[in-house]
Amino acid sequence: MVSSERPVFAKPTFTAVELASALSELAPRLPRLLWAAAGPKRIDPRLREIVLLAVSEANRCRYCRAAHGELARGAGVTDDELAALRRRRWQELPPRERAAVVSALRRAGFGVPDATPEDAELERHFLPEEVAALAALVDAIRIANLSGNTVDMLLDRLRGAHRPRRDSTLASELAVAALWLLGAVPAAFGVGAAGLLRRLRGGDR
Numbered sequence: 227m228v229s230s231e232r233p234v235f236a237k238p239t240f241t242a243v244e245l246a247s248a249l250s251e252l253a254p255r256l257p258r259l260l261w262a263a264a265g266p267k268r269i270d271p272r273l274r275e276i277v278l279l280a281v282s283e284a285n286r287c288r289y290c291r292a293a294h295g296e297l298a299r300g301a302g303v304t305d306d307e308l309a310a311l312r313r314r315r316w317q318e319l320p321p322r323e324r325a326a327v328v329s330a331l332r333r334a335g336f337g338v339p340d341a342t343p344e345d346a347e348l349e350r351h352f353l354p355e356e357v358a359a360l361a362a363l364v365d366a367i368r369i370a371n372l373s374g375n376t377v378d379m380l381l382d383r384l385r386g387a388h389r390p391r392r393d394s395t396l397a398s399e400l401a402v403a404a405l406w407l408l409g410a411v412p413a414a415f416g417v418g419a420a421g422l423l424r425r426l427r428g429g430d431r
Contacts, residue, residue, distance in 0.1 A: 235388040237286050237375040242401040245376075248369050255362045262359035269359055271301040273323055277360060278367045279303075279311055280327045284336045285371035288378070289410065294367075322351040329357075330364045373406040 240248070252259075262269045275298035282290035298308060310318040316327050325347040348357050380399040382388040390399065 232386065232389045234392075235379040235382055235390055237378065238372050239376040239379050239391060239394065240369075240372045240402050241394055242398040245369070245373060245402050245405065248365070248372075252362070252365050252369065255358075255365070258355075258359050258362040259366055261355075262363050269356065269363070272298075272303060273326060274363065275301045276303060276307075276311065276319070276323050277326050277330045277363060279308075280316075281330050281334045281364055281367050282371055283312055283314070284331055284334060285368065285375065287371035287374040289374040290367065290371050325351050326360055330360065333361060333364045334368050370406075370409065373402055374410070376402040377406055 262274065268274075275294055279291065279294040279298050282294055295308060298311075299305075303311075307319070310316075311327075316324050319327060329348050352360070376394075376399055379388070379390050379394065380396075380403050383390050383396065383399065
């Protein structure tokens with residue numbers, strides 16, 4: 227007998243309490259985040275977008291994947307490199323970028339088989355302040371990823387497509403969605419609404 231019960235939403239998500247905790251942990255490191263994005267010795271935009279896209283692909287956030295795919299192209303990432311990121315073929319990246327991606331994925335909670343030990347590889351390619359800035363970037367994109375996934379969980383709840391995670395409530399999902407929109411709307415204009423919409427229509431969930 228086939229069960230008619232809806233499947234549980236499978237992507238990583240936040241409750242409102244988890245989001246508040248993640249934001250409070252990130253807040254003291256906002257200066258590092260700003261340094262990484264716009265400081266006098268900022269993280270190279272190409273490297274930054276490769277790291278942000280790699281984590282977004284791992285967390286399966288369709289909004290961040292679309293946005294950072296567009297931004298990565300603008301930063302000089304080729305279509306072949308984008309394909310390698312989406313297929314998780316990290317070995318095809320240059321050594322410095324590969325080290326940053328492997329470290330970022332480990333920090334975001336994803337194992338990377340057959341990778342060089344994280345600390346040794348990072349120290350070979352990055353200064354200590356760059357390592358700290360990359361860590362802040364990873365924590366920030368993880369917040370964006372899981373918040374975006376929570377928006378999709380809310381949409382699926384309303385459509386009846388999937389069941390939400392057991393400890394999630396409608397009120398919690400609405401709170402996360404409201405906070406996510408505060409950042410997503412300006413970001414969409416920054417990326418370019420037309421390009422972002424094109425990627426969302428053509429991308430998978």
